[in-house]
Every structure is written in structure tokens, then in C-alpha cells.
Amino acid sequence: MASALLSIARFLPSQKADSEQTGCFGNLRSSFHGKLLCNPSPMRTQISRIQVGSRIAVVASVLGRRAQKKETVIPDPDYRIPIVLLGVAGGLAYTDNFVPAVPVGLLGLLLLFQTTRVRFVFDGQALEVKVGEQLEESGENVFVGGKNRWKYSTFVNWELWWPNFPILVYFKETQTKPEGQIHFFPVIFNGKQLYDVMVERAGPSKTSAPK
Incomplete structure (x- = not known):
């Protein structure tokens, strides 16, 4: 009889062995139907919480970057x-006075045409000059060459003359050439909107400000 009991005991898994092998059966209990109840170990619970926290942090970081765009x-x-x-x-x-009237009238017609088609587009990184309702690229700059797109980070300074009735917008950037390139554009856009977005994207102007 003792020999038989010892033989049976060899084939029965001990509670300690199961707990060490699986890490899940720290407290074994048998129900009426013979089902095993498993309590997760504290170590595994802590690891799961760390993993969930890391995932939440990653998602929050991605959402934060999108919100800042x-x-x-x-x-x-x-x-x-x-x-x-x-x-x-x-x-x-x-x-x-037809002599001065002709050039002034031609300039007015040119600016009228340009107002209908030229647009300043301020995206998240740069100012770009585009044309048409479909906002097509304006090609290379006819005066200094290069694409009509300049990153805000390269702006040295900019001005808006005159703020109450803006006539010209000026800015100097180092993207076209390291020593700086100056650009002048007639203000054929809403002056207040132009000023506000320039302050937001390129920083405050040194001298100009609407009153």
C-alpha cells in the first residue's frame, strides 16, 4: 500500500512546482466541477501595467504632434x-496728364490681374507663392531664381508698409543665398490676415505693426 501511494505521488504535480513553472497558479483551488482557478502573479501584473502605460504614452505623443501641426x-x-x-x-x-496716367493705369491693371490669381500660401513650414484657383506652383523666381517657397526658419526680418493701409510687404531670407536675399511684394492680400500669420509663423517684425 505504501509503495502504491508513493508511485501515485510521483505522477501528481505539486502546487509549488506548478507555481514555479507557470507563474500563474500561485493559489490553486478546486471547484466543485474540478475547474482550476488561476491568480496572476504580481510580477506579471506589474509588467502588463508598464506595457499599457507605454502604449498610452506613445499614442498621446502622436496625438500631441498632430494637434500641434x-x-x-x-x-x-x-x-x-x-x-x-x-x-x-x-x-x-x-x-x-496722359504721360503719368499711362504707366499708373498699366500698373493698376497689372496688380488687378495679379490680385485675381496670385496667392500667398502659409503652410506649417514655409511661405509659398502659388497661382490660380487650384493653387498651382508659380515656377522659379524671375529675379533671383529658385522656387518661390521660403522656410520661416530662414527669415531674418520682415516688414509691412504701411500697416494702416499696407502697400508693400518685405522680408529677408537666407535660403536663397547665405548672405540674405530681400523680397518685395505688393500687398494685394488682406493686410491684417497677412500680418497676423507672419507674426505667428515668422516671429514679430522689428518695426511694423498694425494700429
Whole structure:
């Protein structure tokens, strides 16, 4: 009888062995139906919590970067400058001053045409000049060469003349050439929108500010 009991005991898994092998059966209990109840070990629970916390941190980081992404801003067109120029040209022609009236009128017509098609596009990284309703690329700059796209990080300074009735926008950047390249554009866009987005993306201007 003792020999038989010893033989049976060899084939029965001990509670300690199961606990060490699986790490899951720390407290074994038999139910009425013979099902085993398993309590997870503290070590495995802690590892699971660390893994879940890491996943949450990664997701939060990705969502944070997406939330910080700046939207594209396109200032509205402003026809005041070409209208003023055409009005001045008309007044000069009315007083028989045709010599100055012609160039002023031509400039007004050119700016009127450009106002309908040229757009300043401020994306998350750079200012780009585009044309048309489909915002097509404007090609190379006819004066200094290169693409009409400049990163905000290369802006040295910019100005808006004059803030109450903006006529010109100026900025200097080091992307085109290391010593700096100056650009002038007529303000054929909403001056307030243009100023606000320039301050946000390129930093405050040194001297100009709308009143």
C-alpha cells in the first residue's frame, strides 16, 4: 500500500512546482466541477501595467504632434491698391496728364490681374507663392531664381508698409543665398490676415505693426 501511494505521488504535480513553472497558479483551488482557478502573479501584473502605460504614452505623443501641426493659411485677396491706382490714372487722364496716367493705369491693371490669381500660401513650414484657383506652383523666381517657397526658419526680418493701409510687404531670407536675399511684394492680400500669420509663423517684425 505504501509503495502504491508513493508511485501515485510521483505522477501528481505539486502546487509549488506548478507555481514555479507557470507563474500563474500561485493559489490553486478546486471547484466543485474540478475547474482550476488561476491568480496572476504580481510580477506579471506589474509588467502588463508598464506595457499599457507605454502604449498610452506613445499614442498621446502622436496625438500631441498632430494637434500641434499648423494649418495652412491663405490670406484673402484685397483689391484696394489696384482700384486706387486706376482711380489715380483716371483722374490724371481727366486733367489731360496722359504721360503719368499711362504707366499708373498699366500698373493698376497689372496688380488687378495679379490680385485675381496670385496667392500667398502659409503652410506649417514655409511661405509659398502659388497661382490660380487650384493653387498651382508659380515656377522659379524671375529675379533671383529658385522656387518661390521660403522656410520661416530662414527669415531674418520682415516688414509691412504701411500697416494702416499696407502697400508693400518685405522680408529677408537666407535660403536663397547665405548672405540674405530681400523680397518685395505688393500687398494685394488682406493686410491684417497677412500680418497676423507672419507674426505667428515668422516671429514679430522689428518695426511694423498694425494700429
